[in-house]
Amino acid sequence: MISVIGGWFLAHKSLKPVDELTKTAKEITAQNLSRRLPTLRVNDELGRLTEQFNDMISRLQASFVQIQQFSADASHELRTPLTIMRGEIEVALRNQRMTKQARELFMSMNDELVRLSSIVESLMILVKSDTGRLVFDMQPVALNEFIHQLFEEAQVLAEAKKIKVKLEHSEELHIKGDAARLKQLFLNLVDNAVKYTQPHGVVTLSLAKDDGNAVIMIKDNGIGIPRKDQGKIFERFYRVERSSGNVENTSGSGLGLPIAKWIAEAHNGSIEVKSKEGKGSTFTIQLPIL
Ligand SMILES: Nc1ncnc2c1ncn2[C@@H]1O[C@H](COP(=O)(O)OP(=O)(O)O)[C@@H](O)[C@H]1O
Ligand SMILES: [Mg+2]
DSSP states (O other), X not given: OHHHHHHHHHHHHHHHHHHHHHHHHHHOOGGGTTOOOOOOSSOXXXXXXXXXXXXXXXXXXXXXXXXXXXXXXXXXXXXXXXXXXXXXXXXXXXXXXXXXXXXXXXXXXXXXXXXXXXXXXXXXXXXXXXXXXXOOOOEXXXXXXXXXXXXXXXXXXXXTTTOEEEXXXXXXXXXXXXXXXXXXXXXHHHHHHHHTSOTTOEEEEEEEEETTEEEEEEEEOSSOOOHHHHTTTTSTTXXXXXXXXXXXXXXXXSOHHHHHHHHHHHTTOEEEEEEETTTEEEEEEEEEBO
């Protein structure tokens, strides 16, 4: 009896540190690579293993920081030449003697540059979000007013495609948030709704209250998102492949939704999609009420 109990006790005691290690190891992710496994001050197999693990995490952390810095530098360096090129094209287009052909070429180059600039801007935002370098200016936001502004802007975006924008909302709601970032979140969604909906379609914005959350929905009756893609559209650079001949616009970079998701989560909120191919999509954002 004594040896059984004694054996169990010893095994339990000697394996306890392993449990601790397992727990901490589970918690280490790309977001907290500065964490280390608890070091055991004994020079046994387990102690040495932990030390080696910690060294490995240090090396990973160093590479990670390097990659992030590289992305930050790269997107920053791309900005200036892009701005210069856009300026030069603008100047060139002022030349009245330019042939029609040359003018069209310059215009199309300008479109591509605008697109490239927006990709670079999105990349900068995501890199900054990864490194925690973007601070949110959290202030009380009156959602009623906010959604009205969004409604006006959505109408401007929808005009070219003769898409009808509707607004449904309930009572006055307040949240704590960064209005500029929230605007970015919702404009990304409205931009998508308009982009992926046929001309003369309908986009509906709505604001309602559910428990302690403000619920904002952006609904369209456009081309929808295939079920298999719905889980992936919030990943960076993910774009749904569509069969040709559809209404989809080729412009875009697959960074709109990842940014939207990041902003929603930074507000302790969530973003969800429900969609049916050929019927339309609804994006639902929940944000905690103040
Ligand atoms: N309202 C929508 N209707 C249909 N498809 C959508 C909608 N919103 C997003 N998607 C799909 O999700 C993909 C990712 O969206 P996003 O991150 O905004 O990238 P982008 O718009 O630049 O392609 C899009 O390529 C599109 O296929
Ligand atoms: Mg988009």
